[in-house]
Amino acid sequence: DAGVIQSPRHEVTEMGQEVTLRCKPISGHDYLFWYRQTMMRGLELLIYFNNNVPIDDSGMPEDRFSAKMPNASFSTLKIQPSEPRDSAVYFCASSIRLAGAQQYFGPGTRLTVT
Amino acid sequence: SQQGEEDPQALSIQEGENATMNCSYKTSINNLQWYRQNSGRGLVHLILIRSNEREKHSGRLRVTLDTSKKSSSLLITASRAADTASYFCATEHREGSNYKLTFGKGTLLTVNP
Numbered sequence: 585d586a587g588v589i590q591s592p593r594h595e596v597t598e599m600g601q602e603v604t605l606r607c608k609p610i611s612g613h614d615y616l617f618w619y620r621q622t623m624m625r626g627l628e629l630l631i632y633f634n635n636n637v638p639i640d641d642s643g644m645p646e647d648r649f650s651a652k653m654p655n656a657s658f659s660t661l662k663i664q665p666s667e668p669r670d671s672a673v674y675f676c677a678s679s680i681r682l683a684g685a686q687q688y689f690g691p692g693t694r695l696t697v698t
Numbered sequence: 699s700q701q702g703e704e705d706p707q708a709l710s711i712q713e714g715e716n717a718t719m720n721c722s723y724k725t726s727i728n729n730l731q732w733y734r735q736n737s738g739r740g741l742v743h744l745i746l747i748r749s750n751e752r753e754k755h756s757g758r759l760r761v762t763l764d765t766s767k768k769s770s771s772l773l774i775t776a777s778r779a780a781d782t783a784s785y786f787c788a789t790e791h792r793e794g795s796n797y798k799l800t801f802g803k804g805t806l807l808t809v810n811p
Contacts, residue, residue, distance in 0.1 A: 588740070626803040627741075627786070640796050675740055683790065683797040684729055684748070689740030 588690035590676050596696045602664040605693045607676030608657055615682055618651055618661050619675040621692070627675070633659065634682070666697045702730075702770075702787040702802035710808040717774040719805040721787030722767075728797065730763055730770050731788045735804070741786065744772075779811045 589608040597603055609616045617632040631641040636653045644651070648667070653659040663670055673694050677687040702723040711717055721730070729748045733741040747754045747763045747770065754761045760773040774781055784804040790797055 627801040629798065629800070640798070677741075684746070686731065686743035686746060687741075687799065689733075689742070691740050 588676055588678055588688050590674075590690035590693050592693060593691060594694045594696075596698065597666055598698055599667055600665045601697075602662065603666045603670075603695060603697075605661040605674050605676075605695070607659045607661070607690060609659070609676070609678035610688055611657065613678035613680050613688070615679045616653060616659050617677040617679075617687060618659070619677065621673045621675060622671075630661070663695075666695075668697045671695055671697050702789045702800065704785070704787055704802045704805040706805060707803070708806045708808070710810065711777055713777060713779055713809055713811050715777055715809075717777050717781070717807055717809070719772045719785050719787075719807070721770045721772070721802060723770075723787075723789045724768065725791060727765075727789045727791045729790045730761075731790065731799070732759075732761060732770075732772050733786045733788060733801070735784045735786065737783075744785075774807075777807075777809045779809050781807060782809045783807060 591606045614635050618630040619627050621627045630643045631651045633653045651661045673692045675689050675692045677689045679685045679687045702721045705720045731746045732744045734744055735741045745756050745761050747761050758775045763770045784806050786801050786804040788799045788801045790799050
């Protein structure tokens with residue numbers, strides 16, 4: 585398996601623009617997670633899905649952030665409108681189950697909002 | 699916050715030496731995991747230790763867990779330059795019907811050749 589795939593790897597955009605990050609989880613994994621990593625706050629869980637259904641979105645910072653998982657092999661994280669404080673590395677991860685299982689991380693998308 | 703805290707924040711050693719990193723947390727956990735992150739890359743799982751286990755080994759890695767002290771340690775023996783990376787502990791705990799994995803801010807390990 586190719587592992588978790590994320591695109592783009594780097595994104596530079598201007599404040600106010602819409603940003604869409606994409607993720608393809610490992611085939612057969614029922615759980616998909618979106619994380620954000622910054623120096624100040626470390627790695628934060630934004631939202632996770634089970635069988636394409638959002639289960640816990642309590643980590644989504646505000647209404648500007650939305651995530652979807654239209655099928656088992658694809659998920660998006662959208663920021664609209666983007667702000668400079670959204671600059672971070674966004675990771676997607678997947679796992680076969682929630683409890684007692686390792687998570688497999690993608691390479692991340694480095695987002696810079698100017 | 700359940701977030702684990704790694705100690706030290708940064709560690710610099712010579713190749714061949716052992717590296718020890720510690721993690722402390724605040725509430726009951728189901729298990730604790732250690733991950734590694736190379737610069738510019740995603741996290742890679744190293745080892746998982748369950749709450750009823752006290753020690754676990756994987757190659758040059760040795761993990762201990764003391765639930766009474768709410769702490770864990772990761773020992774890397776005979777370190778190599780390729781071990782240079784950030785190491786994170788992640789605690790899995792239950793919140794209602796959900797299980798959540800919460801990561802610390804990591805220890806940056808530098809192994810000098």
